[in-house]
Amino acid sequence: MDKPPKPTRKDVFLNYKIWLSNLTGDGQIHDSTYRLIEMISQKGSLKAAAQALKISYRKAWGDLEQAEEVLGYQLIEKQRGGKDGGASVLTPAAHKLLEAYKALQQKFDDSVEKAFEEFRANLNKI
Amino acid sequence: MDKPPKPTRKDVFLNYKIWLSNLTGDGQIHDSTYRLIEMISQKGSLKAAAQALKISYRKAWGDLEQAEEVLGYQLIEKQRGGKDGGASVLTPAAHKLLEAYKALQQKFDDSVEKAFEEFRANLNKI
DNA sequence: TAACGATATGCATGGCACTCCATATCGCTA
DNA sequence: TAGCGATATGGAGTGCCATGCATATCGTTA
Numbered sequence: 545m546d547k548p549p550k551p552t553r554k555d556v557f558l559n560y561k562i563w564l565s566n567l568t569g570d571g572q573i574h575d576s577t578y579r580l581i582e583m584i585s586q587k588g589s590l591k592a593a594a595q596a597l598k599i600s601y602r603k604a605w606g607d608l609e610q611a612e613e614v615l616g617y618q619l620i621e622k623q624r625g626g627k628d629g630g631a632s633v634l635t636p637a638a639h640k641l642l643e644a645y646k647a648l649q650q651k652f653d654d655s656v657e658k659a660f661e662e663f664r665a666n667l668n669k670i
Numbered sequence: 671m672d673k674p675p676k677p678t679r680k681d682v683f684l685n686y687k688i689w690l691s692n693l694t695g696d697g698q699i700h701d702s703t704y705r706l707i708e709m710i711s712q713k714g715s716l717k718a719a720a721q722a723l724k725i726s727y728r729k730a731w732g733d734l735e736q737a738e739e740v741l742g743y744q745l746i747e748k749q750r751g752g753k754d755g756g757a758s759v760l761t762p763a764a765h766k767l768l769e770a771y772k773a774l775q776q777k778f779d780d781s782v783e784k785a786f787e788e789f790r791a792n793l794n795k796i
Numbered sequence: 797t798a799a800c801g802a803t804a805t806g807c808a809t810g811g812c813a814c815t816c817c818a819t820a821t822c823g824c825t826a
Numbered sequence: 827t828a829g830c831g832a833t834a835t836g837g838a839g840t841g842c843c844a845t846g847c848a849t850a851t852c853g854t855t856a
Contacts, residue, residue: 567681572685602805605804617679623803629801641793648786656781717832726815732814749823751831752824754824754830
């Protein structure tokens with residue numbers, strides 16, 4: 545019925561996403577994987593971490609598998625059986641990865657902020 | 671059969687993606703939409719642009735619709751009927767948008783480059 | 797050695813995005 | 827004024843991927 549009610553300028557928002565991958569891009573490490581690793585560190589098991597993050601164990605396991613595949617080294621020391629049926633702890637490499645990732649994230653947030661302000665200013669010149 | 675053939679450090683790559691959206695995030699403008707707009711500018715019609723980019727006319731039309739909805743103003747002046755059955759040309763606003771986006775993209779590339787080098791260096795300390 | 801709880805993994809299914817298809821509308825041109 | 831070709835838009839069909847389900851495996855503990 546009424547198509548153009550009035551061309552009104554609206555507020556727009558910039559979104560961004562960064563992730564690691566192997567050369568082909570079929571293996572990837574997303575932000576969710578970092579959160580998973582952190583949660584494993586807190587909870588002590590993959591299962592508990594998955595529950596805490598409200599994702600399926602299946603997915604959590606798969607994400608972790610892929611991350612280790614991409615990097616080429618282990619992030620988690622996993623134990624089957626035992627006192628509590630099993631457990632998972634981070635490797636030193638995983639701790640370093642988390643640190644490095646946090647720093648990267650921070651740097652990004654800063655430059656994104658600046659770049660977007662400029663962009664917005666340019667748009668408003670229209 | 672053979673799971674851990676040898677934990678070998680591998681090369682990893684940083685990927686990123688930026689996009690605009692409205693407040694709720696249900697309306698989005700992706701890189702593909704900018705490419706579409708550029709192609710419309712070259713080809714002179716939405717249909718030809720969609721074909722050139724090998725996407726369905728349906729999707730192209732929808733993406734454009736969404737982009738204009740997010741921004742709140744027209745990007746394309748579309749004509750139905752006429753000499754060639756119809757045509758599409760960019761509005762001045764669309765040209766400005768493309769310019770601003772390219773600048774943003776460039777800025778991003780630069781900061782990604784820097785941030786990733788640092789990240790990589792940190793990883794190699796492992 | 798039976799039980800328990802976490803890791804490990806294949807497979808069915810459901811949701812979603814995109815493509816295909818069908819149809820309507822528009823306005824110049826011959 | 828009939829025809830053409832592009833825009834406009836809904837709906838069915840399809841393919842992919844995440845999720846969930848089911849089940850096997852493992853090793854300590856009681």
